[in-house]
Amino acid sequence: MVAPPRELAAPARTWTTPEALPLPQQKERTELIEQWHQRCSALGLTRVERPDFEPLMRGDLAVARERNQRLFTHAAPVMEMLFEQIVDTESMIVLADVSGTILHSVGDDRFLQRADKVALTPGVNWAEHSKGTNAIGTALFEEAPTVVHGGEHFIHANHFLTCSAAPIFDPRGNMLGVLDVTGDQRSYHRHTMGLVRMSARMIENQWLSDDYGNRLRLHFHSRVEFIGTLLEGIIVVGADGKILGANRSALDQLDMSSAALRMHSLTSLFGTTAPAVFDHFRSPLPTPMTLCLSNGRQFHVSARFNGPQRSMAMEPRSAPVVDSAGLRSGAGAEPRLPAGVLAGATAHSADGTLFSGLHYLNTGDPQIGALIQKVQRVINRDIPLLILGETGTGKELLARAVHQDSNRARQPFVAVNCASIPESLIEAELFGYEDGAFTGARRKGAVGRIVQANGGTLFLDEIGDMPLALQARLLRVLQERQVTPLGSLKSIPVDIAVIGATHRKLRDMIEAGSFREDLYYRLNGLVVKLPALRERHDLDVVARRILLSDCPHGTPEISARVMALFKAYAWPGNVRQLANVLRTAAVMAAGEGQIEEHHLSDDFLEDARSGRAPSPPQVSMPIRVAPPVAEAMPMHFTEPLGERSAEPEAESGPAQATAEPATPRTLGEAEVELIRSTLAAANGNISVASKRLGISRNTIYRKLRWGK
Template structure:
């Protein structure tokens, strides 16, 4: 097939007025395209250039991907969600780095083949100096969203394309790369650019949250209803009030560059201070603040502060060491939900509990039990050894519940000093004890109002506090230390412990009435040595650590893993594999040489019981697109947009299933295809793999 038949030949080196877009022109866009053509001509490019089919060497591409691993981790789930919006439209989604080299692409199979004929594929550079005027390269040069339609491409061979690209920036304004949607120019829709820009903002916002998860963030918009959407501006504020970074929407709304914004402080920008923000948002359910620029323009503002070890105003609130430090945490506005996760849960697009399933019957049984009591106001008590994923299950329950848009507040009862845990949980009034922050502080229970309170290691709570907690759960109100006033709260409570609470009750160290208040439903998470999905869990960890060139686990190591007792459970497995990935950099298999000596010594000493599950077979996953976030994937739930969707329970392997992972994988694919009545597209969506992978695994030829 000729890819340039849509555009007549032209004189080499010439350029002409670009063809018009079938949509409203952006002011100055034609001039920008003409300027790009002039740059290309000055570089010596000709309009009849043949496509360059010499991408980076595989090793060089691996280096480029490794260098941009963080960009890929944030972008891959968004690309998958974006692809769902444009599937079957003769198009593809492309991620390129700041130099214009394509790192990753997903798209319709037929169009990926067409794009490959002009070298629009991973490893190829699409900067202007290499491919002339095109959305990726021109967006990089202009540092702004760009559409290049049909004959506007400088090189005629690319004229069958229409490309919509948006650059990606970090919170300090540094270029990260480009997100692009490319399709057949005859099927272009004017909404495509909007989808690309929204997707780019999602990636940038995730990057900002990752960079500044332990800082005060102000979320604002001139219309209060837009706070919490992709249109909101976000600025990050240091303890001294200095602006540290901002997202693209903030820069647009404030009408200043990232560098100019970072010259400001809260005082110079909004005429306020960090302490004033703290004071406003100290109350349990504060209304948005109203702040004004020097020009008089007003914005509604919410303050958020996430992070397990948060430092605000120079005070560590993750593990407070003094009443004063604890007080510093009281202004941290509590835990706030992830808006994206909340909306996903509420509209049923993704299920946190569903993605905990990895084929193990015990995990499936736990998930099924929990799903039956979801939103029934029944307390949940999770039992299990340390490292089995108790908090992950609690977060999945919260995400699937109708409280998903409200806070999830986790309190580790074993990590907070006994002298501080009462103030941490219940809060305190001004002057309640020496060293406390003036004006007092609300506690974690009040912070969880409307959402979920997760009490981890509840068995380590001091006996004296258990009575107060029981009263809160019964009366649904909290009285802070030193106060005479009660605060009403609406919370779902999830408890977790590795201890035997019944034995503690007999020993008099745990209240029996509190136990029965917490155990509406009791579920036990199995230890890793008791699970049958060690291979799948290990693969997901490897994918999260090394999504591009995921190494396989050598048979000898697989056998060693299968015999090992895993006293630290999944947390220990993740640490072992994380080290092994670093040691095996550039190699295709993880062998015993890549394992730490202390683990090998333990592995030879600590064997699993004879009745344990046989050693699994490990293999490297096929698709580099299946990336998992270490923060949400272990044990293991996958990030919704980038997950391998686990089969429904009926499709899970039974005792007579094939022993090798490849055979089990093929059986799962066949079951999915059968369930989809032979529709490969539907099956690929359900499995989270490409149609090409299905054809290859089942040894089918693709339809003509």
């Protein structure tokens, strides 16, 4: 097969395994593999070649990595997310440069050891001339996504592998390297190739944004709901209107090579000019433009620009913060932050404005440190974030820190607690409503939380508690980037980053039919799990920061006996409960300089000394999913990777085997049982129970009502 020109950066053909193809295509596939093998024989390779265990010298590998540092910088966070999707599947992820030399790999430890036996390791070259037919080398030669499965590998030693690789191109169509997922051939899944291709496109889009961050970028698709997804085309326009570069989706949609597209200007391509685009998007809430090619084909277009002409997306004079209670603070006012959650960490900038970034949340716990490193890699990369964690672990403060460290920091952060707003009102709260939309509404209507977040971040806390019917409307907003208030026929365009959070097992809810699978995949970009307080190793640091926040003048110390009591306690309410306990103790110890046991409330002491505080139900680890090969769905990741037979086995360990029959089988049942037992211990006192659990009275009422 003759390789396509290097400028053709968007090859459409993806090969799969023979058994997955119709009979005519099986024959075509067999003939193709034979061509590949003949090419290897012509290179002087034999099928019984011994693996080459002579990688680059350490210094040479360092030079190769330094030469490809930018590629690694863009690929590393994507590889981490990719690994989250395939963990426990006997697989690894490989990044190779344009010569086929492996620069970096991550994967399951056991499979990495097997890969070492065939020299699938950093520093080794896997181009076809070295390793014969394999996904990395063949993708480099064909300049197209490639699957090589089992016995299709030219060298016999590699027959236990199944490999799916996709080349990575820059905006000018030059190949940068290859991203590959390799695993045991018995674990092959047809969706893996789709996951690799979309991950490669994420890297390419990040490279484009990095190259042309200060240029006008047009994001387009023939269907408006696809704008903002990995399926959107992106072209970069110079100040003179000339096309400077594009991503592969743009080349696919326009049916052009990179070189051919760069011969065009905005005028010759779409019949418009850069000033006309700026004028259109200068309004506060512009609608997408509709532009046409010379053949009459229409595209919906959105524009982004980070340079000095930022006026095309007018910024508000102040950046209000809207919390879940609807309270707003404008410029110069302190936003309401959740007191003491996660680490009680806040700081003030030079001008006195209160802020809390990721740096201030790192309190020395290895789990928190690793989580922050992951999150930092995806900030400003249009990757949705889903935060898992028990109630009280600090999901909202983490979301605020992400917002504060992002390019949207000067725009609103709007937090909506989907569990605290009555079901009958949450739709109006989110989407807003027109005058007279329903009985009892304000005369002039109200702007919904989504529109309030325009330009900034929308934090959907306890997304698992959102009513099912409302999930469909939210999904449409995330796809179309438009909101239609209740009682209105007019849609309002919005530009928002969405962060979701929940303490529930969304995957179980999907199977039960109480959470939409398509919404789950829309929210599921990077999934992180905040550890429970009892699992952290920084309790003393967290406690100290909470006291510093609440008592900046005359901060009391914590006695050794009290700290030992804290470390032995299970903290069912997590950091929120710790903050409540310390706040009360600080008041009781006012003027004494040190918190002793007698400063703690009697109910807490009773529970802590008796060990009666039960461990809360465990939150599931992040669900790993992968997108399909087909690119017809407007989602970042749209289908599960397949049957994860290893996961049920991992969940059914000895602890579960010896569990008593009365143990709750679902997260909801466990919550209700915990609330009832805490309520019984408090002699039916709702206020006392809410303090012990670190949740609101309304939440207790709602959970008990649902649990009947």
